Structures are given as C-alpha cells and as structure tokens.
Amino acid sequence: MLIIADRILTDTGTYLEGGAVLVEGDAIAAVGPRADVVRQAGPGVRQLVHSGTVLPGLIDSHVHLIFDGGTDPVAGLGESDEVLHERMCRRAERLLRAGVTTARDLGDRGGLAFRVAGPDRPRTAGRSPPRGR
Incomplete structure (x- = not known):
C-alpha cells in the first residue's frame, strides 16, 4: 500500500512536505519524497491519499x-x-x-493482557504482575 500525504513526520522529528510511505506486508518499506516512493512502489499498488x-x-x-x-x-472487575x-x-x-501501535499494560487480573495482542491490535509490552510498594 502507498500512503501519500501532504506532510509526514519522520522518525527523526522532521517534517517531509509532499511525501509518501510505502508499506509492504506488515512493514514500512520506504518513506521519502512522493515521486521517489511512487516510483519505487511501481504500478498497481493500492494508494491511500x-x-x-x-x-x-x-x-x-x-x-x-x-x-x-x-x-x-475497578467496578467491572467482577465480570x-x-x-x-x-x-x-x-x-x-x-x-x-x-x-497507538505499542502499549505497555501494567497489570490486570490473571494475565488477561497476554491474550489481547493480535495483528489488528497494538503490540503489548511489559506485561507482568504489578510490583508496587
């Protein structure tokens, strides 16, 4: 999929005016000036403007x-x-x-957060029993 946007905030914190993002499978394959990324994507790639x-x-x-x-x-914890x-x-x-594509769940009941992660949900990290004071 090719995402074409007016502006792209890059991972370095700079803005790219008139850029594009090429996604192949579940990974970002390219980010850059629109013309360059469109050329890299080739014909027939689905576009989202x-x-x-x-x-x-x-x-x-x-x-x-x-x-x-x-x-x-905590009212719903009895469910x-x-x-x-x-x-x-x-x-x-x-x-x-x-x-939000990554979430760190800091505690639940019985480790239910382990069952939440999936391809159409944010990744979850740091799932462990609470260790309070």
Whole structure:
C-alpha cells in the first residue's frame, strides 16, 4: 500500500512536505519524497491519499486495559474473564484507531493482557504482575 500525504513526520522529528510511505506486508518499506516512493512502489499498488500529516505509531507506556476509564474503574472487575477480555480487546482497538501501535499494560487480573495482542491490535509490552510498594 502507498500512503501519500501532504506532510509526514519522520522518525527523526522532521517534517517531509509532499511525501509518501510505502508499506509492504506488515512493514514500512520506504518513506521519502512522493515521486521517489511512487516510483519505487511501481504500478498497481493500492494508494491511500491523505490530506493531512502522517506520523509514526505512538507508544503508550502505561495502560490498564482492564479498567474502563470511568469514575469507578475497578467496578467491572467482577465480570468473567471472557467479558473482561472482550472489553480489553475493544479498548486496545480504540488505542490503535487513535494511533497507538505499542502499549505497555501494567497489570490486570490473571494475565488477561497476554491474550489481547493480535495483528489488528497494538503490540503489548511489559506485561507482568504489578510490583508496587
């Protein structure tokens, strides 16, 4: 897939005006000036034209997917593992839609976060039992 954008925020923190990103499989194959990347992509590649800024995936280093973010986040902990897992998956998908591609879950019940990671959800890292004071 070829993503064409007005601006691209690169991994070095600079902006590239009129750039493109070439994605091959699940990896970024090229980022650069539009003409160069279009040429590298070749004919027949699916194109997504974006009239804004494309940026690298965001990292959230402190999440608790098990909590609902409401005024009493622990209220739902009495639900079954299956219900909690489904809710955690939905929360992870919301993170991904917001641009978060990597999330560090800092604790849940029974290691449910281990089951959340998937190809259509953010990667999860640092999943371990809490080690508070």
